[in-house]
Amino acid sequence: MGEYHRFLFLVILLILVPGPDYVIVTKNAVGFGKSAGIKTVFGIAAALFCHTIFAVVGLSAFVAKSAALFTAVKYLGAIYLLYLGVRSLFSKGTQLTTTVEAEKRNSWVQGFFTNILNPKVAVFFLTFLPQFVSSDTASWRDFAFLGLTYVLLTLVIYTGYVLLLAKMKGILEKPIIQNIINKLSGFVLIIFGIKLFSENN
Incomplete structure (x- = not known):
């Protein structure tokens, strides 16, 4: 039980x-609303579930x-x-309703593919989970249980984060704030993309 608590x-x-x-x-949560943020979270969780499998x-x-x-x-x-990153960096401050609806639909896809196409996540699951499974009694059920725990905690924490952003809607929905977040998000995603591209195996 102590090992599981350490894992948590x-x-x-x-x-x-x-x-x-x-x-x-x-x-997504700031630019397209709480539902888009939640869809992104479920996309992330779905990818982590796949990595567990x-x-x-x-x-x-x-x-x-x-x-x-x-x-x-x-x-x-x-x-x-x-x-x-490039899309976010060069997005307009004001967007058409059709564009917003399309982005809401794409939120799950963005969360999913950001994780499923990151082999570092796969390696993480391979190296991290075994540390909390006894080598003598290890089975696929143990790995599955730990992986699903990770997925569940991700859902809870990220959903809480989206709900927190929703509470700040009055401030975050201002065009100038959304524009800043778009530009900053685009810049950071580009940095992460370059970092992943240049990392050694």
């Missing part, structure tokens, strides 16, 4: 660390061991972050 503590700390997920959730069935290990496949996924993930 470390996972919560890791989820709270700022990264591309927070940028995309913030951008990949780790359990051994697909993540296969990707990690294949330099060519790992690099291909990494480049796709970096390109996607750069694409989102």
Whole structure:
């Protein structure tokens, strides 16, 4: 039980660390409303759920061991972050209703692909989860349980963050604030994309 409590503590700390997920959730929640933020969160959780399955069935290990496949996924993930960053950086302060509705629909996709195309997440699941499973009694159920716990905590913490942003709607919905967040989000996503693109396997 002590090991599981340590796992929970470390996972919560890791989820709270700022990264591309927070940028995309913030951008969508502030720019397109609470529902868009929630959809982004569920996209992120769906990708983490897939990574859990990949780790359990051994697909993540296969990707990690294949330099060519790992690099291909990494480049796709970096390109996607750069694409989102450039779109956000050059987005207009005022947007048509049709554009807003399209972005709301795309929120889940953005959350999902930002994570599923990041091989570093797959490697993280492979290296982090085994630390909390006894090598003598380890089974796929243990890995699945820890992975699903990670997914659930991600849902709870990120949803809480979206609800907090919704409470600040009066301030954040001002055009000048939204424009600043768009530009800042775009810049940060581009930085993350370049960083992922240039990282060694």
